[in-house]
Amino acid sequence: MCPPDYYRIEYEINPWMDRRRRPADTSLAVKQWQALYARLTTLGATVKLLTPVPGLPDLVFTANAGLVAGEKFIRSNFRFPQRQREIPVFETWFKERGCRILPLPAAACFEGEGDALPVGKTLFAGYRMRSDIQSHQTIGEILGCEVLSLELADPRFYHLDTCFCPLDGRTALYFPEAFDEYGRKVVAASVSELIPVAAEDALRFGCNAIMVGKDVVLQAGCEGLNRDLRRRGFTVHELDLSEFHKAGGSAKCLVLRLN
Ligand code: ARG
DSSP states (O other), X not given: OOOOTTOOOOSOOSTXXXXXXXXXXXXXXXXXXXXXXXXXXXXXXXXXXXXXXXXXXXXXXXXXXXXXXXXXXXXXXXXXHHHHTTHHHHHHHHHHTTOEEEOOOTTSOBOGGGGEEEETTEEEEEESSSSOTHHXXXXXXXXXXXXXXXXXXXXXXXXXXXXXXXXXXXXXXXXXXXXXXXXXXXXXXXXXXXXXXXXXXXXXXXXXXXXXXXXXXXXXXXXXXXXXXXXXXXXXXXXXXXXXXXTTOOTGGGOOOXX
16 A cells, blocks of 8 residues: 555546646545555555655555565556656565566557456456556466456446455456446456445445455445445444545545555
């Protein structure tokens, strides 16, 4: 995770961001981020930190750094120049910790765990708004796993982790309308248990949840989703991450899984 010391809305690269009408309150963002950090630690996660850098407001969304597999770090190729400046910062962090940096061919964009989430042994990978489908084959070869490509259809759900969330090896949350018909078919055929999320909860970033074992860290106010999760035996921990919604992210985007 990366503390939000320099988090602000400085540019607009997705439909949620509006510099004038929806500026972020940095001190409130710091409090919300600290509550997330504290919750994850209480749930038993070990959280490593990246030092924030002035002028890189979206560095807090570490999920987009890349994809970690053991000692390998598959480095992202960001779509927008505003975020391309984060690349050397992430790369240095992983290099200093002895990871092998695996860049992807420069012609293909890829935005890390924001667009690549495993269910069991299969990696689900989103494309179109941020990542390019051409990156998927290389990632599958590096990881030695099956990759299923899912086209994202709604610009508000521009990263896969805004509309799809694996809960365990066989269950996932998803917001059906964020995919095209073919994508919905692929998901339905490949995930044994699918929990559809209603639009009102998806628009509150309900799919952008973090799993720690059977515990789910979820945006507050997703009532239907919260109920569905508890009914299935998950323990739900609600947090408000409203300041980060203004940049188009929530809980999951603020975290990159290292193990
Ligand atoms: N403002 C950031 C962007 O548009 C938000 C990134 C959210 N990250 C995520 N994994 N969904 O790139």
